[in-house]
Amino acid sequence: MRTMVSSWDRSLFQQVAARHWPGGDRVLPKLSRGADHGVLWFGVATGAALLGGRSARRAALRGVASLAVASATVNTLGKRSVRRVRPVLDVVPTIRHLARQPFTTSFPSGHAASAAAFTTGVALENPAWGLALVPLAASVCFSRVYTGVHYPGDVVAGALLGVGAAFAVRGVAPTRSQLAPPARPRAEAPALPGGRGLVVVVSRGSGQRAASRPDPVPGIRAVLPDAKIVECSEGDSPADVLERAAAAAGGGALGVFGGDGTVNAAAAVARRHGLPLAVLPGGTYNHFAHDLGIESVADTARAVETGEAVAVDLVRVDGLRFLNTFSIGAYPDLVRVRERWAHRIGAWPAGVLAAVHVLRTAQPVPVRVDGRKRRLWMLFAGNCVYRGLGVAPVRRHDLADGVLDVRMIRGGRLARTRLLTAALTGGLRHSPVLRTARVRRLRVEDVPAGTHMAYDGEVAPAPRSLTLEKENEALVVYRLPD
Known part of the structure; x- marks a missing residue:
């Protein structure tokens, strides 16, 4: 059986080599080189992130993550487990040859894996954009046979591996269509x-x-x-x-x-x-x-x-209310520094520089939380439970779950180093520096003078004491049904 498959593979390779493909000699070798090391797909992802909206950035990020998983699998498992020799180039016209021939083994095709992984990842987030990328991905896959660096079987195996990598990423990071719909309780509102x-x-x-x-x-x-x-x-x-x-x-x-x-x-x-x-x-x-x-x-x-x-x-904080998040400590300082620099260099660069500045200069804030004294780098409270571990919440499944998502980073010896180490090693959930709770009410007292609080992106001086309390289903908002 293996001999039959190999014979079919080589026969198909020779048929592709013997046939003249209009325009192929001019386009396909360049396309194959452009896809080296995923450069083509990183360029597509960068363009989508810069020119598209939030949906485009999500699709681009999913595509890149899928490509990374596929590439790692090909290089660590695929190439080492099946050491197939590259095709002999004698039957391939010289004009099609790549300037630099690959030196790794032939099975599976890394280019095909990357093309299929990126395209499938994008399609899982946005089917229309994924479909638009299919001709480009198929051309990259075919170019590997056309230029004589892979047998068709290598390309098929690589493409299947790439598709599998995209679905593996989806298993770890669900797409929006897989997530539970946020804000489930229907409410009455006039049709206008x-x-x-x-x-x-x-x-x-x-x-x-x-x-x-x-x-x-x-x-x-x-x-x-x-x-x-x-x-x-x-x-x-x-x-x-x-x-x-x-x-x-x-x-x-x-x-x-x-x-x-x-x-x-x-x-x-x-x-x-x-x-x-x-x-x-x-x-x-x-x-x-x-x-x-x-x-x-x-x-x-x-x-x-x-x-x-x-x-x-909603969450009531004395005379204020917030829809998203509330915090005391390092984050309000970060927002204030970012706002000061953003008009000069832009929001994103200002955010990076502000984070570096705050990490270097911030000091723990001594407060009393629900009657217990604490020294905190940051106190975070989210309106409803946020996805994402630790201190970097991502988004919410449900905007009416009735709880506060509380996260506290404790001060102490080497607290920042311990927190960073826990994040890098995947142990953030169990880090002694981080405390989490889900409550309906939170009392914060003995806040030092000069401390600031942030709520929904706004920054204001924090009072000496304050109470955060949930207001269940307090606001009616228009939203499309799922």
């Missing part, structure tokens, strides 16, 4: 065809890149032509504008275009007036909108027109 009865407050100051972004108003009018749009200029008080918009909404709904800080302010106003909230993502970080399942203004418009809505939790 064309946005009639919806008053949308547009905050142009949301996000570090607001000045360079196009005017959002035409895009909102295109999908919600009957909505009333109120623009919040730089000199306006967002709270006052939101209050006037809520009063004008009557029995309709309040909408807000902006980032998490603006959405936080709008949520408080909507709850006070008993109005459903329509969130139109428009900031640098739109964590609440994305956890809600809203990727674009068009998503919100469809939910508003059909009256699809859910109830979500």
Whole structure:
């Protein structure tokens, strides 16, 4: 059987070599070289991350992770377990030969594995984009036979391995379609065809890149032509504008275009007036909108027109409320430093530099948590349970689970080093530096003067004592059904 397969493989290889393929001599050798070391796919991923939205970045990241797993498997197991000699190039026209011939064994094809892994990974996150990449991936696979560096069987085996790697990554990191739908409790909200009865407050100051972004108003009018749009200029008080918009909404709904800080302010106003909230993502970080399942203004418009809505939790902190997260310690310092530098160098570079600065200069904060004295690098509280271990929460499955996700990084000798070591070795969940809890209420006292707190991206001086308390299903928000 093995002899028959090998004979078929070699015969098919010779048929490809003997046939003239129009345009192949000019294109396929270059394409094969361009895919060396995954460069082609890293370029596609970089382009998607820079030019696409959040969905594009997720698909690109999944594709790269799948490629990495496939490449590691090929190089550590595949090449070493089946030491097949490369094809003899005598039957392949010289014009097709690669300038640099590979020196590793032939089975399986690493290029095919990478192409199939990246494309399958992208397709699992976004089927349409994955389908668009299939011709490119197939061309890379065929180019390996065309240039004479692999037998067809090597390519088929590599492609199957790549597909398996993408599904293995999905088993560890589920796609959005696999995750449980966030904000499960359905709620009553008026259907507003064309946005009639919806008053949308547009905050142009949301996000570090607001000045360079196009005017959002035409895009909102295109999908919600009957909505009333109120623009919040730089000199306006967002709270006052939101209050006037809520009063004008009557029995309709309040909408807000902006980032998490603006959405936080709008949520408080909507709850006070008993109005459903329509969130139109428009900031640098739109964590609440994305956890809600809203990727674009068009998503919100469809939910508003059909009256699809859910109830979500809020957290009350004395006179404030938050939708996403609250923290004391290193994170508020990081936000303040990042905001100071972001207008000069951009949000992402500023975030990296701020993290380095805070890691080097931050000191533990002595506080009393639920009556117990602690010295903490950071106290984090999330509105509902976040995915992700340790101190780097990722996203939420459910926005109405009734609990606070509390994480505390304790101060002490070599605390930062121990925390970093635990993260790198995969033992973060069991690190003695990290404490986690899920509670409905949290009391924080004896906060030192000058300490800052952060909530939904906003930073403010922290009071001497404060209480975090859940408000279950306190806000109605428009959201598309799953």
